[in-house]
Amino acid sequence: MDQLLQHLLNALILGGTYALLGIGLTLIFGIMRVVNFTHGELYALGAYIVYFFAMVLGVNFFLALVVAVLIGIAVGGLIELVLLRRLRDASIDTTMLVMIGAWIVMQNSEQLAWSGVAKSIVPPFPQEPLVLGPVSVSWTRVFVFVVAALLIVGTHLLIQRTRLGKAMRATFQDRDTAALMGVNINAVYTAAFALGSGLAAAAGALLGPVFVVTPTMGNLAALKAFAIVILGGLGNIKGATAGGFILAFAEEIGAGYVSSGYRDAMGFLLIIIVLLFRPTGLFARAERVG
Amino acid sequence: MMNLLRWLWLAFLLSVPLWLGDQYYLHILITTGIFTIAAMSLNLLLGFTGQLSLGHVAFFGIGAYTSALLSLGFDLELTDGYTFVLAPKPVWFAFLCGVLVAGFFGWVIGKISFKVRGAYFVIVTISFAEVVRLVALNWVDLTEGPMALSNVPPFTLAVPGLWEQALYRKAPNYYLMLAIAILSYLIIRRLVLSRTGRAMIALRENEPLATSVGIDVTRYLVLAAVVSAAMAGAAGGLYAHYVRIVDPDVFLFIYTVTMVIMVITGGKGTLAGPIVGGLIFGILPVLLRTIAEPEAQWIIYGVFMIGIVYFLPDGIVPAVRGWVEGLQGGRPTPEPAALTGAPAAERKAD
Amino acid sequence: MSGDGETALSMEDITVHFGGLVAVSDMTFTVNEGEVVGLIGPNGAGKTTAFNVITGFLRPTRGDIRYRGQRLNGLRPHEVAEMGLVRTFQKTSVFHANTVLDNILIGLHRRGRATVWQTLLALPSVRAEEQRLEHEAWEILDFVGIGRRAKELGGALPYGEQRLLEVAVALAAKPSLLLLDEPVSGMNPSETSSFMRLLDKVRARDITVLLVEHDMRMVMGVSDRVIVLNHGRIIAEGPPGEIQKDPEVIRAYLGAGVRHA
Numbered sequence: 001m002d003q004l005l006q007h008l009l010n011a012l013i014l015g016g017t018y019a020l021l022g023i024g025l026t027l028i029f030g031i032m033r034v035v036n037f038t039h040g041e042l043y044a045l046g047a048y049i050v051y052f053f054a055m056v057l058g059v060n061f062f063l064a065l066v067v068a069v070l071i072g073i074a075v076g077g078l079i080e081l082v083l084l085r086r087l088r089d090a091s092i093d094t095t096m097l098v099m100i101g102a103w104i105v106m107q108n109s110e111q112l113a114w115s116g117v118a119k120s121i122v123p124p125f126p127q128e129p130l131v132l133g134p135v136s137v138s139w140t141r142v143f144v145f146v147v148a149a150l151l152i153v154g155t156h157l158l159i160q161r162t163r164l165g166k167a168m169r170a171t172f173q174d175r176d177t178a179a180l181m182g183v184n185i186n187a188v189y190t191a192a193f194a195l196g197s198g199l200a201a202a203a204g205a206l207l208g209p210v211f212v213v214t215p216t217m218g219n220l221a222a223l224k225a226f227a228i229v230i231l232g233g234l235g236n237i238k239g240a241t242a243g244g245f246i247l248a249f250a251e252e253i254g255a256g257y258v259s260s261g262y263r264d265a266m267g268f269l270l271i272i273i274v275l276l277f278r279p280t281g282l283f284a285r286a287e288r289v290g
Numbered sequence: 291m292m293n294l295l296r297w298l299w300l301a302f303l304l305s306v307p308l309w310l311g312d313q314y315y316l317h318i319l320i321t322t323g324i325f326t327i328a329a330m331s332l333n334l335l336l337g338f339t340g341q342l343s344l345g346h347v348a349f350f351g352i353g354a355y356t357s358a359l360l361s362l363g364f365d366l367e368l369t370d371g372y373t374f375v376l377a378p379k380p381v382w383f384a385f386l387c388g389v390l391v392a393g394f395f396g397w398v399i400g401k402i403s404f405k406v407r408g409a410y411f412v413i414v415t416i417s418f419a420e421v422v423r424l425v426a427l428n429w430v431d432l433t434e435g436p437m438a439l440s441n442v443p444p445f446t447l448a449v450p451g452l453w454e455q456a457l458y459r460k461a462p463n464y465y466l467m468l469a470i471a472i473l474s475y476l477i478i479r480r481l482v483l484s485r486t487g488r489a490m491i492a493l494r495e496n497e498p499l500a501t502s503v504g505i506d507v508t509r510y511l512v513l514a515a516v517v518s519a520a521m522a523g524a525a526g527g528l529y530a531h532y533v534r535i536v537d538p539d540v541f542l543f544i545y546t547v548t549m550v551i552m553v554i555t556g557g558k559g560t561l562a563g564p565i566v567g568g569l570i571f572g573i574l575p576v577l578l579r580t581i582a583e584p585e586a587q588w589i590i591y592g593v594f595m596i597g598i599v600y601f602l603p604d605g606i607v608p609a610v611r612g613w614v615e616g617l618q619g620g621r622p623t624p625e626p627a628a629l630t631g632a633p634a635a636e637r638k639a640d
Numbered sequence: 641m642s643g644d645g646e647t648a649l650s651m652e653d654i655t656v657h658f659g660g661l662v663a664v665s666d667m668t669f670t671v672n673e674g675e676v677v678g679l680i681g682p683n684g685a686g687k688t689t690a691f692n693v694i695t696g697f698l699r700p701t702r703g704d705i706r707y708r709g710q711r712l713n714g715l716r717p718h719e720v721a722e723m724g725l726v727r728t729f730q731k732t733s734v735f736h737a738n739t740v741l742d743n744i745l746i747g748l749h750r751r752g753r754a755t756v757w758q759t760l761l762a763l764p765s766v767r768a769e770e771q772r773l774e775h776e777a778w779e780i781l782d783f784v785g786i787g788r789r790a791k792e793l794g795g796a797l798p799y800g801e802q803r804l805l806e807v808a809v810a811l812a813a814k815p816s817l818l819l820l821d822e823p824v825s826g827m828n829p830s831e832t833s834s835f836m837r838l839l840d841k842v843r844a845r846d847i848t849v850l851l852v853e854h855d856m857r858m859v860m861g862v863s864d865r866v867i868v869l870n871h872g873r874i875i876a877e878g879p880p881g882e883i884q885k886d887p888e889v890i891r892a893y894l895g896a897g898v899r900h901a
Contacts, residue, residue, distance in 0.1 A: 226416075262425075269421060496734075496736075504813055
């Protein structure tokens, strides 16, 4: 029973960051219909930025986190502007291939810059874990959860309450009508990609200190992000949030009670099963942003 | 004219081991050839039938593992008390099984592709490949996991009872690869330049119109997937018995990406495309070996692929063809895909 | 003219709901062998929906569709085509990136029987069949009148000829009932007249025709019978002469901007 509680707590914390990943991708995938292969790379980039600033340059850890997110936003916007804007009306194959190309360039650049050796980030929290009765959790993970939760809420608010959010929702529903109504589609797309990438970078920055930082860490993250998006339904932020937690729970329970090796397979199996039986996601009713 | 070029090319290919002394380069050609077979198979599904299948490496790996496991023999403890034992099988038999098992999974994917479309299908296929990789990695009892299956027996030429020759050396493996490559090419060519091929292209180009004239979309999707997967499985089997070590890295997404790059840059939906792409991306790493690290090479490939998509979206082969026809003067006759009156024209030329 | 009066297609109480929207309700009509029946009505009346239901692109919420006694409900589009019902599409639908000849060859799919194994083994029967199919393709191209475009890309044809290509592809599938969805929309009067002559030729081959059109002169000129839809319901049915004078029909069309005879 204690084991179970521990698993659930771990899942809760992991789920928060997974939700960030998923929300970021569902924004991009949902609004722009781009199979964004660079999403995992932004995740890795977030982690590497924190490593570079906090560990190599000795900058304050929290500041490094902020920098990571900002750089993530900038890179995302850049990718959209430089690579995707020309392909606005191209077929899905074309954008997919360009994204694959970008993914290759990004990952190998990271490999060149940092080599394949795993790097670790030491966060400025006390090492002894916080003990809450039968379960224990490290301070780092508590911090991660709190920040993730704040970012999730913040993103929800942005989508629901701001003009930009409204523009995004309109574009998601019907791009042409939104354009006719005066929505600047170019700006929305860039913003969506930038925001989504920023969230991925945030997830990476937060999980970097929890796990280690490697150049290939983005690959699994990207696939899990897709699993979450599919679970939650395209463009459905609440669905992606829920999906993130569902995936984390499935992984923790699967790893704990079935086999830890297949932990990562959980996400993929979920994708396949969900797509076979409910192609529009678990939260089928809402295929909308928000 | 085209026929003469083809025969010359074939003669050249056949002659290579006779004059290429360097075993390393021969090795490169063999692995390039194996990958090109896989690329051709991907082209059938991605290029001709228009299915965004990004899990292709799964079929390659399944073919490799099945063939390797059957030729090595294995025992599997199914329950406490019962162990399933399989004695090693002859390599040709194991190879065929690899093809069949890969084809079976192709059938599964084909069936799924009809229900799950577009971007979702991409994700399903990638996930499928990842699941297979994780199974190969973790089911250590069967696959040895990361310790890999080693000492996989090579192909053997045999006249039953009289003489047997295991193909350890590179030259015979080269010819074996070439034989399978030519066979694969012929299979694809015949399929594509036929009623079956027309149906596949039709469903790629305009699915509602295709169904309205009686083309059963599922049937042809599944057919393309099965043939494509079986062919990739054959490439995998070749790989297993040539390199003679099979580990879960054979399922890495990067290899699917390699195949995709080969097909796209060469020209998807053309017969020559994957061959051109295969040669470029098989040989380029060797040329660049001395001046750039692998990561830097990949960056170049990534940029190259983006460039192709922007500037030569149909790939190199159609671009070259257009240029050649332009040179020959007059209006360039349209040559989309392998279709386009090619059956009619070739019948008349024969 | 109207064939032997035998029922070819019968629609009974066909109703189609999209969520809360009723596209078609309680539609009942028949088409007899050899007839040319025109389906008219203002935009949104449910004409293309009816086509989609008949040809299997859409499932009716209720009702029965039969062709020569066989139930069509639930059949997939290619199965409906196998039964001899072939349709064209409202928005011009050809294989843009293939030559005109290849377009027809694709349309001739049903006329081929070569199996995959036969193809792979390159049996002589396959080659013979390909030659036969090509021969048939040329026949159809000449029948429709676009033979000289054979080597051009489908998408490169001028609009009027693209629409002819559409019909040619449909004819290649050897229909016994041809469903034409706004075949002359966008055509100028001389193209429309040519098309009407083509329809005469089609009808002479004992092909039953059901067509949806807005061009009144054309519809009234070729149809044996006309069915009028409005808001998903049939409001009138009968020979063209009667329909043109029907007050209900005229009322339904007020403000719909239709070209009259």
